[in-house]
Amino acid sequence: MSVWLTRIVPDPRSREARRDLTGTAAGNLHRRLMSLFPDEAGPDPRARFGVLFRVEDTPTGPHLLLQSTHQPDLARLPADYGASLSRTLDDLLGALKPGLTLRYRCAASPVRKPGATTRALYNLPAVVPLTGAHADAWWIRQADGAGLQPLTLHSQPLDAARATRPKTAGTTAGIRHARTRFDGTATITDADLLRRKITDGIGRGKAYGCGLLSIAPARGTA
Template identity: 30%
Template sequence: MFLTRFRVNTARSGARRLLSSPQAMHAAVMSSFPTLLPTDTPPSEGPRVLWRLDHTTRAEVMLYVVSPDRPDLTHLVEQAGWPAAAAADPAEPGWQSRPYGPLLDRLTAGDKWAFRLTANPVHHARRKDDEPTKRTAHLTPVHQMGWLLKRQETCGFRILEKADDRRLLPSGTTRTKQPHPGDRYEVTVRDKRVLAFDKSRSTAAQGGRRAPVSLVTVTFDGRLEITDPQLLRRALTQGIGKAKAYGCGLLTLAPVGTAR
């Protein structure tokens, strides 16, 4: 397994095209692996290619990729990086890849880490009793946080709780009549994005364009404690939630107190 970081040159037209289309970015990421095609069906079990865009500032966007094999991002450097700088220094190709195994191997129950996750929080609901359920996005931070909290146990971690003196209310909630995460936990929900784009079929013989795709994504930043290292390794290598092909599901860890 490898963790790769690539800084996107937002001043380039190729970068703007990729940033405006999760489908185009997915194809570019998958093209980094000679043995894979962008249309390959990901494995149902085991490690898969995951990616995420971190918009650290308006002008700085970082692409992170977790993958079973080491990627070659030469085409991304040419489209959306600094190709002249990369050509001038062969030791710096324009991206950084490092083995992911050492981090996965050192995960231990009880250890605490800072984390970041961009996800597509959804649930299944029906408007009427006689209608089938439909996948629906969670739209409020409260429900989005609740979506993540429900997945703690199966993903091998628990999100840390704030000390009482750091909560806005003694109970850490903003409601009294029903459970509510409020500001109880060491996690923030930010950077909500509503993405809408056409999903094109690979060939004209397949019928042209499919129905438009609409996604709601948010980014979670917080602190967690490992409860089950094996389950957490699976979450780190297989992703969390839906829409993994569109930049969702990649959970990354960093020592507490450091930037991700």
């Protein structure tokens, strides 16, 4: 199974690209990116095609990173949407081995799910977003479960991923995933587990721009 990484550089003159990046952008982008894959893909096409994405802020404007286990059909993008290019990550993933030091980045939604007793006692919601040191501790646990031992960690709060979804009788419900971006270096402890987590994603909100774990060789190791 190949894993594809696609970079899309939206053209700010494109009306549809601007719409996808404003308002409830996470939902807009989810629909746009899923349109690049075959129709009639079953009840969970995102999972079937391993679709994960992240918006990267760059000096020239936002770029979209799309990862998938099926090559996207970039011809399905509107003609004026922007520049795009796909390549496989097979060589990078095949070269992973324990002891190798990597750079990583992941924009994820760190949360805690209190038990029913704790929720009732402190009047907490079912899912509590984590920030600061609590978010960092969450990431350390996630990295360990992904076959990585973090060496350095820098975390940065991001705007929440927002979307809407149909509810009942023509109404909609809001979706909100608090996000933190985690950057740093780490040593691989389990290469097979890391490959699986890269493909599966990390945490909640994968349909809305959360959970894409990107890696690259650290300087001096490639």
